[in-house]
Amino acid sequence: MEFGLFNSLYVPRDHPDLTEASRLKDEIELVKAADRSGFKYTWATEHHFLDEYSHLSANEAFLGYLAAATERIHLGSGIFNITPPVNHPARVAEKVAMLDHLSGGRFEFGVGRGSSTTEQRGFGIEEPELTREMVDETLPEIVRMWKETDYSFDGRFFSMPTRNVLPKPLTDPHPPLWVAAGSPGTFKKAAEMGIGVLCFAQASMDDLAKLIAVYKEEIERCENPVGGYINNNVMITSQLMCLEDGRRAREVAASMGSGYHQTLLWKYLDTFPRPQWVDDLGGKIPEMDVPTLDAIIQAKQMCVGTPEEVAAAVEAVRAIGADQLVFGMLSTAMPIDVAIESVETFGRHVLPRFDTDPVHSTKRQREAQLGG
Secondary structure, three states: EEEEEEOOOOOOOOOOOOHHHHHHHHHHHHHHHHHHOOOOEEOOOOOOEOOOEEEOOOOOHHHHHHHOOOOOOOOEEEEEEOOOOOOOOHHHHOOOOOHHHHOOOOOOEEEEEOOHHHHHHHHHOOOHHHHHHHHHHHHHHHHHHHHHEEEEEOOOOOOOOOOOOOOOOOOOOEEEEEEEEOHHHHHHHHHHHHOOEEOOOOOOOHHHHHHHHHHHHHOOOOOOOOOOOOOOOOEEEEOOEEEEHHHHHHHHOOOOOOOHHHHHHHHHHOOOOOOOOHHOOOOOOOOOHHHHHHHHHOOOOOOEHHHHHHHHHHHHHOOOOOEEEEEOOOOOOOOOOHHHHHHHHHHHOOHHHHOOOOOOOHHHHHHHHOOO
């Protein structure tokens, strides 16, 4: 199993010391710490108009900065919104190729359609279901833009006269392809397309296990991937608080406002399947106290506690078939010094137990299928 971070530029209003400027610097410092600690990926989201929840609208600029600030960690768009009203497909193709060059081939291309009608309608998309068809049209065309020098297209959602979209990617034939998924149909479709899945640990472990099983079974039958090779990968985003002192880890985790962040998530991300328990709570997720956290840790459902306790939770995720576990640490009010301490503690004591291959999975798969 491999590990990464999730960057979202969360700016909670009830913490006036956490400004856009300070939190952006915190995200950068945390990624640098993860790079030093052996984490293999960081994923930067793209959201628009989602006050407090995520102010990271121009993630390509953030990732471009990280390309120079890091050495080994792969830099992923988690996601680039590839619906044409939000981002013209040619501009997406250009951004991906540029980031691939700037990072020395460390870019991972995650795509999506936007997860909120607040965002979609802000760009004039009044029918959310149309975004599925937009992604179906645009992703294969972006791949074509990287291959062809005389590219043209006349489609339903965008058209282009003959042009050479530049630059072409550094990675041959292109960076790894991923898609954000929250429903069983998207897991199956991603597998049919031969691309990786980016998902959140909002469902139960049993439900995630079923989704991953569908993906893993279907991708074995993939013969015509949308890209130049198959990326057989499932990434799950969760949370991390790994400290030598387990009691301190619990106390910090109970005080970092995770419930408020979850409340904002279910307020804005209305294209996600909404669990019944969220409705039962009226959409307002309470904060967890230490006894509640204790029960969750004992059930191995959250990576919080000592290295041994966190390793047990990681093993539970690996057991359901996930390939990568990613931590949205600053999607809380967690202090940056504690976040860095947690990443470094995890990197020393937990990460080496699970990730023993120095080569990134996406690179290894590409080279195995296409040659070095």
